[in-house]
Amino acid sequence: xxxxxKTGKALRLLLVxxxxxxxxxxxxxxxxxxxxxxxLGQLVGANLEASGVSHPVTAVLLNxxxxxxxxxxxxxxxxxxxxxxxGGMPDYDESSPGPVLDILSRLLIPMLMLVAGxxxxxxxxxxxxxxxxxxxxxxxxxxxxxxGWRLDSRxxxxxxxxxxxxxxxxxxMVSTAMLLIGNGFLExxxxxxxxxxxxxxxxxxxxxxxxxxxxxLGSRPAVGPDK
Amino acid sequence: xxxxxxxxxxxxxxxVLGLYALIIHxxxxxxxxxxxxxxxxxxxxxxxxxxxxxxxxxxPVPHAMVITGIVVAVSATALALxxxxxxxxxxxKNHLSDSTRD
Amino acid sequence: xxxxxxxxxxxxxLNLVAGMWRVLRGPTVADRMLAAQLFxxxxxxxxxxxxxxxNVAALRDVALVFALLAAVTxxxxxxxAWTDPExxxxxx
Amino acid sequence: xxxxxxxxxxxxxxxxxxxxxxxSPDLFKAIVLFISFGLLMSLAWVRLxxxxxxxxxxxxxxxxxxxxxxxxxxxLESIGEAGRQKGSIGETGAHDR
Numbered sequence: 001x002x003x004x005x006k007t008g009k010a011l012r013l014l015l016v017x018x019x020x021x022x023x024x025x026x027x028x029x030x031x032x033x034x035x036x037x038x039x040l041g042q043l044v045g046a047n048l049e050a051s052g053v054s055h056p057v058t059a060v061l062l063n064x065x066x067x068x069x070x071x072x073x074x075x076x077x078x079x080x081x082x083x084x085x086x087g088g089m090p091d092y093d094e095s096s097p098g099p100v101l102d103i104l105s106r107l108l109i110p111m112l113m114l115v116a117g118x119x120x121x122x123x124x125x126x127x128x129x130x131x132x133x134x135x136x137x138x139x140x141x142x143x144x145x146x147x148g149w150r151l152d153s154r155x156x157x158x159x160x161x162x163x164x165x166x167x168x169x170x171x172x173m174v175s176t177a178m179l180l181i182g183n184g185f186l187e188x189x190x191x192x193x194x195x196x197x198x199x200x201x202x203x204x205x206x207x208x209x210x211x212x213x214x215x216x217l218g219s220r221p222a223v224g225p226d227k
Numbered sequence: 228x229x230x231x232x233x234x235x236x237x238x239x240x241x242x243v244l245g246l247y248a249l250i251i252h253x254x255x256x257x258x259x260x261x262x263x264x265x266x267x268x269x270x271x272x273x274x275x276x277x278x279x280x281x282x283x284x285x286x287p288v289p290h291a292m293v294i295t296g297i298v299v300a301v302s303a304t305a306l307a308l309x310x311x312x313x314x315x316x317x318x319x320k321n322h323l324s325d326s327t328r329d
Numbered sequence: 330x331x332x333x334x335x336x337x338x339x340x341x342x343l344n345l346v347a348g349m350w351r352v353l354r355g356p357t358v359a360d361r362m363l364a365a366q367l368f369x370x371x372x373x374x375x376x377x378x379x380x381x382x383x384n385v386a387a388l389r390d391v392a393l394v395f396a397l398l399a400a401v402t403x404x405x406x407x408x409x410a411w412t413d414p415e416x417x418x419x420x421x
Numbered sequence: 422x423x424x425x426x427x428x429x430x431x432x433x434x435x436x437x438x439x440x441x442x443x444x445s446p447d448l449f450k451a452i453v454l455f456i457s458f459g460l461l462m463s464l465a466w467v468r469l470x471x472x473x474x475x476x477x478x479x480x481x482x483x484x485x486x487x488x489x490x491x492x493x494x495x496x497l498e499s500i501g502e503a504g505r506q507k508g509s510i511g512e513t514g515a516h517d518r
Contacts, residue, residue, distance in 0.1 A: 015250060023243040030235045033276060041286040056287035057294070057473045065291060072295040079302040083309050101404065112397055119390070119476070127387040127472040131298050132480050136394060139401045139484030146404045146488070208298070215305035216489055218312075230428035234469055237432045241439055248443035256448060256490075256497065260455050263486075264439050267462060270474075278469045285470045294477045301481050301489070308493040315497055319504050335423045342427060345461075346434050352453055353441065361453045368457045369483060372464060379467055387472040391463065394479045402456060402487035409495040 052193025054125040061129060062197045066175070066186040069130075073168040073204060076211045080164060084220045105147035112140035120205050124194065130201040134208025141213025156221040160210065167207025171200050231279050238271030253322035255311040259304060266300050334382035338375045345371045362406045369399040428468060435461050452494060456487040 044056050044064065051059035061069050116136040123129030151160065174196055175186045183189055188196050214221075245265030249258055270293045277289035315321055348371070351364035373392045380388035438461065442454035459482030466475035 012251065015247070019243050019247050022246070023239060026239045026242070027236055030239055030272060030276075031232060033279075039277070039280065039283075039286040040288045041280075041283050044287050045284075056284075057290050060287045060291040061294065065288065068292065068295055072299060075299050076302050079306045082306050086309055086313055101408075104400065104404070108397065108400055115393060115397060119394075122390070126390075127476050128390065129294075129473070131294050132394070132473070132476045135298065135301075135477065135480035135485060136398070139398050139480065139488075142485060142488050143401050143404060146401075146408050212302070212305075212485060215302055216485070216492065218305075218309055218492075230424065230468065233428050233432055234465060237436060237465075240436055244436070244439055244443065252443075254448075256493070257443065257451065260451060260490075261443055263455070264443060264458075267458075271462075271465065274466065274469050274471050274474060278471070290471050290473050293471070293474050297474070297477045297481055301485055304486065305489055308489060312493060312496055312500065315500050321497065332423065335427065339423060339427050339430070342430055342434075342464075346430065349434070349438070349457070352450070352457060353445075358449050361450060365453045365457045365460070368460050372460050375464060376467065385472060387476070388467060391467065391472060391475045391479050394476060395460075395463070395483055398480060398484035401484040402491070405488035405491045409492045 050190045050193070052188060052190065052195075052197050053123070055123060055127070055129075057127070058123045058129045058197070058201075061131075062200060063188060063193060066171075069204075070168070070171050070175070070186070073171060073207070076208065077164065077168055080211050080214055083215055083218060087219070101147050105143055105149070109140050109144060112136055112143070116140070116205065116209070120201055123201065124198065130204040130208065133201075133205040135212065137205060137209025138212025138216075141209060142216045145213065145217060151221050153221070160214075160221065163206055163210045164214070165207070167204040167211075170203040174200055231275050234275040235272050238268045238273075238275060241265070241268030241271065244268075255314065255321055255323070256308075259307045259311065262307075263300060263304060266296070270296055331382045334378045338378040338382065341371050341375050341378070345375075362403070366399060366403055369395060369402075431461065431465055431468065435465060448494060452487075452490045455490065456482070459483065459486055 041056075044060060047064070048054065048056060048059055051063040053059050053062070116133040119128040119136060120130065120133040121128075123133070174188075178187055178189070179185050181189075242265050245261045245263075245268060248261035249265065252258060252261065273289040274285075274293055277286040280286075311321070314323065318324065345368055348364050348367050351367075352361050355361045355364060373395050376388050376392040376395065380386065380392070435458065438454055438458040442451050442458055445451045445454065459478065463475045463478045463482060466472070466478055
């Protein structure tokens with residue numbers, strides 16, 4: 001037993017010294033980087049006119065590096081599929097919500113929806129956008145579930161799935177349409193880029209919000225006429 | 228923007244700290260927290276270096292990458308938590324058992 | 330004026346650091362959770378001061394999101410983690 | 422000078438919060454410390470001139486992560502209690518406090 005403990009201590013000492021070496025190496029590498037590099041900031045700034053939005057981060061997310069966002073929507077969907085394919089969780093018995101929580105959720109959820117819409121709209125020219133708005137919407141969904149609301153089983157079937165997939169779906173469809181009219185995949189032509197980006201972002205916001213709330217729920221919502 | 232290196236080194240520190248906790252803790256919830264801290268460290272290095280050039284506005288490309296990264300991290304965390312609960316239901320343990328030792 | 334705003338933000342950050350003591354010590358889980366909620370409130374104030382000091386209007390949006398979403402964590406705590414409010418003192 | 426003080430204090434508290442969150446023996450404490458860590462990260466993004474990232478971190482760190490972790494901990498503890506009531510081997514470890 002003491003022998004075991006001694007080797008454990010020695011191993012931990014070895015681990016700590018190894019990690020210290022890694023930290024020193026990474027720190028040296030970071031400190032050695034030159035900060036005066038131009039980076040991609042100027043390139044983004046020069047092409048901002050053509051992107052359809054005036055906020056550089058939104059332009060990068062939805063236009064210049066649209067692949068990232070497209071695949072990111074895919075990752076969200078895959079995470080949700082993973083959670084759903086694991087089957088239901090044993091439902092945790094919780095106390096009844098009570099009137100305070102009911103009133104709080106009734107007051108707060110419309111505000112959260114309003115803020116999500118605002119963030120989506122403001123994303124074209126200031127910090128904000130689909131991800132932030134989607135997260136706020138997801139938090140609103142979490143709050144609804146915590147307050148004891150459940151999705152009506154009429155909407156939990158096809159409609160819910162359509163909302164979940166629509167973020168990725170609309171993105172792919174718009175990009176493919178661009179391909180058909182002679183641009184590249186994910187290459188929005190400048191005159192309508194702003195409107196297309198807003199369309200994609202609006203659908204993506206709904207889809208991200210629904211997906212995050214469903215990830216919190218942890219199991220597939222019940223489908224069926226009754227229950 | 229003299230604090231850039233401060234934050235970059237903080238990112239390195241958080242990454243190594245998370246790695247240490249990831250290795251020494253057996254409990255799966257702690258491992259999930261550790262991976263989240265590691266990811267935050269990486270994000271911090273990226274954003275700190277994006278703000279590095281004092282003459283230019285911050286580079287928007289790393290910012291966009293980090294925003295997608297944060298959303299991916301939270302969805303991966305949700306999946307990991309459900310997997311942890313499943314492991315806990317199936318085996319009654321909160322850590323992955325080592326077959327050579329059990 | 331800018332310096333004053335920044336000094337105030339620094340002071341609030343010091344307050345926040347003092348609040349960490351309650352997270353570590355607080356005998357009940359509710360003490361810890363409320364201290365974390367206090368961090369959220371203080372962060373709102375710091376964000377508003379920084380928005381004023383650096384003249385970045387977007388930081389007010391961040392503060393708005395912070396203030397609205399702090400409730401979600403609190404509700405999750407009350408509904409899920411606070412199972413037995415009378416007796417739940419943790420062991421250490 | 423003031424900026425340096427702010428940045429260093431923020432950095433130190435972040436590092437310390439992460440350290441305590443990853444080492445504290447009480448799981449609930451670890452989660453609360455992690456939530457606080459997320460809140461302070463948002464301030465760090467603001468100081469680095471990335472309000473977009475701060476907004477995403479505020480939306481996710483303040484709302485979703487906390488709710489996810491707290492719900493998972495509650496479920497973990499109820500699984501542990503159910504296991505103990507069934508009389509199975511008591512190595513559930515949900516209360517490794």
